[in-house]
Amino acid sequence: MSHINPDFADDITKFGAKDFNLCFNCGNCTAVCSLSTNDATFPREMIRYSTLGLEDEIKSSLKPWLCYYCGECSSDCPRQANPGELMMSLRRWLTATYDWTGLSGLLYKHMSVYIGGMIALLAAVVGFIYYSGLSKEVVMHYGHLFEMFAIAGVFAVILLPNIIRMWYFTVIKPKVKAPIKVYFKALSELFVHMFTQKRFLGCEDTKENRTRWLLHFILVLSYLSLLFTTVFLDWFSTSSTFVIWLGYVESAAIFIITTVFMSMRVRKTDAMHKHSQPSDWFFVIWLFLMGITSFAVRLLIDLNLINTLFWVFTIHFTVLVQWALIIVPFGKWTHFLYRSFAMYFERIIGLNNQLKK
Template identity: 40%
Template sequence: MAFRDAALRYGRGNWKAQQGRLLQLYAQGGATVSVRVDPGLHREIHSFGGHDVELCMNCGNCTAVCPLSEESGTSFPRRIIHLLQVGRADKLAQTADPWLCYYCGECSESCPRNANPGETMMATRRYLTARYDWTGLAGLFYKSAAAEIMALVLVGLFVVALFLVFHGPVVTSHVELNRFAPVRWVEFGDLVMAAVLTFFLLTNASRMAWNFMGGSQLLKISPLVYLQQIPTFLVHFFTQKRWRRCGSERSKRRWLTHLVLVSGYLSMLTLVLVLLRWFQTDEIHPFYHPQRLWGYYATGALLYATVDFMISRWRKAEPIHRFSEASDWIFLIMLFLTALTGIIMHAARIAGLPVATYVTYVIHLAVAVPMLVVEVPFGKWAHLFYRPLAIYLKSVKEAAATRAREAPAAAVEA
């Protein structure tokens, strides 16, 4: 603790001296190259959960033990910690390195200073998510659990209010869910919500791409290169396969559980956004019907994975779950409650309990809609999109560089 306090005092009291030395490093041939630094960046990272940045002395041990450092092609994760310490927020936004980390925990477990570089990388991803977001809501929600919970509650109350005003006939003699909540209107609401969330997510992602690709430089790359690398994005979005290269059996098990969670989430999203008219029906199909089996799989996957992750976070048994922010818990709890209320509503419908079905249906949507509205563009969910996007943009950069090197040789041969 004494080391930590000393590092904090040094970071706060001697920043100007650090900044001056940084500028002298860039002096060549008598000329000084100015660089933009953010003296408060290390304190900003504190608010996103990176509490031990100042403890790192750049020994390089984390890079030596990281299974992905050689593949990443940089001194990873040491370089990111260095950028945080010297306040290079601009450089931080231009690198994919924070998104290439899957938090296997090898670096944190072997750090001689207990600087927890794995958690610093996690905090950096939260910081970047907030930086990409032009609304400012992501930063607000990450820094204030009360604000995030309030947003979830307000959206949930809005959903309840919609049903109180616009619900259909309440048939109590038997279950008629599609009269109480006409599927065409629910489907319309789903599509509107999907369009709004896609707008926020893609506009934030465009800010990420603009920073990462060097601003207008992204327009100088052939559209063909972007198209050729799309499979890279899709593979990493659906599989997160680089996680398996972290090496340890523990990491591979975590990857598999995460894959189950993503498959359950995407299954449920497909059922309610694309196949809602097939999925929300008053007809009770046999247990073995694809509609029910697919829904059971999605629910089981979400419940299993969220409970597993919550238990691990509670026990703090693994490095990836040793430190938890409020946003981590809120995301898992909302996913768990979405799946739980959905299966309870389904059980009430199968049992022929009309009032219970209608009430739990409203409760289910009052949980699921806020989870999507708040978490997809502004919360924990966003990393599912930003990570494969970073890998995709990195591959675009590398492919464009390769084409640029090969072009002169091809011209000479011609």
């Protein structure tokens, strides 16, 4: 027996859900969804759980991560209950639920905390740069060190425990007892989805027009490789022409593609861009800033202007710190991670069910 929690609706509304209670359970969204299958029907089930406030059911479900917000469900919904937006909100809610620190939920729900955090980091960076008395070169060196340690730290302290929690909620608690070999067998799923977003191609729109998927794909590749280029190839200090050009291409790709995405959100061209939340904006704007400031910093280095225009690096460093300490561990960046793991866990559950049969 499940207990109804009518207050959940208010809670999920804080995560961006809008009008989902208008749902009259016709099932049109599930049927029109190109990604919904008989093994996992959504979004109506998730809307229903949200209406009834069945948190345990939602917490143990991977379905919100299987949704790519193609938008058909929302545009075809006879009551305009925004099923796609609810799925998006559930992903935010799940992100908050997986996060052991509780910061994620705080940041999603309270704009002021989010902005406060961002400002605090800005102050910290500016303070560090201008009041630590360190030379510009040392600062830039610390910048590089920060990047390395921040990634390692965030991953070890926040992301890894959160993924383990996700695994616990969705696999262990529902009593899926999969043998280790299944975990290995399913591993390919994790990487394929992480790097290609293959499932996104299932959307009806994407089938006809692959541009959006392609842009998304290039963006992911550029982002990951720029990360690699700056951290391991030390782009800002390298003298290798190849690495320098590689960095330029990667960072340019990031800020160009994010510009396209931002304009889509402004113009609200498709269903998924109709209801942008602050967290969506922060994500895309900061990614854009990451791309453009790193491009600018390297350009200034090459033009030998970095010392005179050091404030550019200050901006870049600020953006980097905010990105690494807020958006990556607690913001939309984690969706990328959780989604890939959801695909992986889903595969494990599927394989395990096959084994049982």
